[in-house]
Amino acid sequence: MLEELAEAPALKRVADALRERFGDAVLETVYERKELSFRLGARDLPAVLEFLKTGHDFNALNDMIGLDRLAPPGEGRKRFEILYQLYRFSDHRRARVVVEVGLSESVPSIVSLYGSADWAEREIFDMFGIRFEGHPDLRRIYLAEDFSGHPLRKDFPLEG
Amino acid sequence: MAFKEIELNMGPQHPSTHGVLRLKLRVDNEVVTSVEPVIGYLHRGMEKLWESQTYAQIVPMTDRLDYLAALSNNLGYVLAVEKLMGLEVPKRAQYIRVALVELQRLASHLAWVGFMANDIGAMSVLLYAFEDREAVLDIFEAYCGARLTVHGIRIGGVPFDLDETVAGMIRRVLDETPKKLADIEKLLNDNRIWLHRTRGVGVISAVDAVDLGLTGPALRATGVPWDIRRDLPYSSYEDFEFDVPVRTGGDVYDRYLVRLEEIRQSLRIVRQALDRLPPGPHLAKVPRLLKVPPGEVFHTIEAPKGELGFYIRANGTERPERVKMKSPSFINLQSLERMSKGYLFSDVVGILGSLDIVLGEIDK
């Protein structure tokens, strides 16, 4: 898939710069359906996002997406994924950063980097129970404080 | 006389919170020092429900997200599925979609201006705007039988062709709406109370707006000329001529002007779509039970409220593994605190109104 990246030189530059700067910390680079995504470990997330924001102008965080895979397809993969959907206004390009999280692990918060991550992280905490280290006010956003369980986990029944 | 800082609660049942939103405010005399929106009173668990529904079953559920612009939600989701499947949609269907979605923008902005003016105390505007909006709802009713939750866009195209009756109704609306807009502008644009309540209120800078992820008219009112229809065209928007209205004040008044100008641009787009409607089928050949190849996709469109997107992770079956909606109102509401700090308590109602939020898509 990565050969197709040659069609999009602007994105290829981002991918190359990221690999040069972070080396093996970038576990995987995928280019599919004209969408570029990087897979990283949670530890490297703030540094990579800061690099993309300040060095490559990805100054908008469009969305944060949580995912529960329950049955991971490959060996050694962790249960949850968090996807950061980035955007830059200068040439209208998107990039996606994917972080894998285990059941009892937490992720560094990026609220200081992107203001829009505040509620998005609270939403993922509410729906998946993933904790964000350093979030200023991490609590449930949709459900009542006394609700038990995290609905978007695959082992949570639809009817509650 | 000096008062202490006090806490105020607004909602979840309040006429100006646009639904079941609750605001916890702290005010010093009358000046707002903090606003904390409490949401979730309309959280229906849609994203969980979608994981047990087929791809086609999800389309009518998206109507209930932003119920003031149901067709935009349909389009956002359907485009994401089509991108995932690599499905080519007939040109005629794309044009009909554009016409429908732009009419929906017209209806949504008209409802907004009515609610906004009503919040500020000009109730007659609500009655005028809703009457104008009814003309658009009549078109939807003639087209597919529903007024509000229309389900008017399907995976692969649109459910019905645009016949002469509906096209005639659309043309009548195109001819009459500018006059009605002029009426609304006459009531508001130079109205001293309106200007006093909106100008210089709820100001946000472009840098803050981008940091908070603000999109749509609220972003364009701060001077950022970003419109997905122009910058990342979808559904043949590149075929149409239209301007992207931008203002630089970043206040409530500018958001109002941007939306009103957007209505005019929507009328332009609809007229072009009708005039150039290409021949051909209105629905691609799609199997009854969709099986979507495994993969992931993130696709966004320019909805009336801002950037509306869907992330879909498919696992090769007839049901998605995860569908996440990127809701413009959710993001826009987040900026309420930064916009309201330092303004009067009574301005919070105007600022909240100017954000054009719909609780259905905030809470999901």
Added chain:
Amino acid sequence: MTDDAGKFPFLLTKADLMITWAQKNSLWPFGSGLACCAIEMIATAAARYDISRFGMELFRASPRQADLFIVAGTVTNKMAPVVRRLWEQMADPKWVIAMGNCAVGGGPFPTYAVLQGVDKVIPVDVHIAGCPPTPQGLLHGLMILQKKIAATHPTQEIARPHARRAR
């Protein structure tokens, strides 16, 4: 009305009929907009459908000033206690309309977050199906409620306060 030689015009009727006639023609709805149905409720109040033809144009924002609770939209588990409290704040006599499939029975949301029908927390007088019901549907429901009010016996209910609850 009888005009006896132009002297004492008077109206002869039963107190019950008089009271219910007044009640059913001057319902003050409490506009509790919860979701999509609220938009159709507002459309019903706006110029085209004009709910004031039925004496109901006074949409109140406070439950204490209203006697008709139109539950317009999805009631979630988080909202249910609020709905109950709002209903309790309304003064008797009061009526409830469940507008739309969500308020009637949970609608298309059989999920962990949605109350499966508002009649689990408050008594409902009229159910209106639809997703959302059209303004005509809401008006039809209101006319059914008017018939229902006309058939009640308010004086008996004053004498025996529990009669109303038992009905």
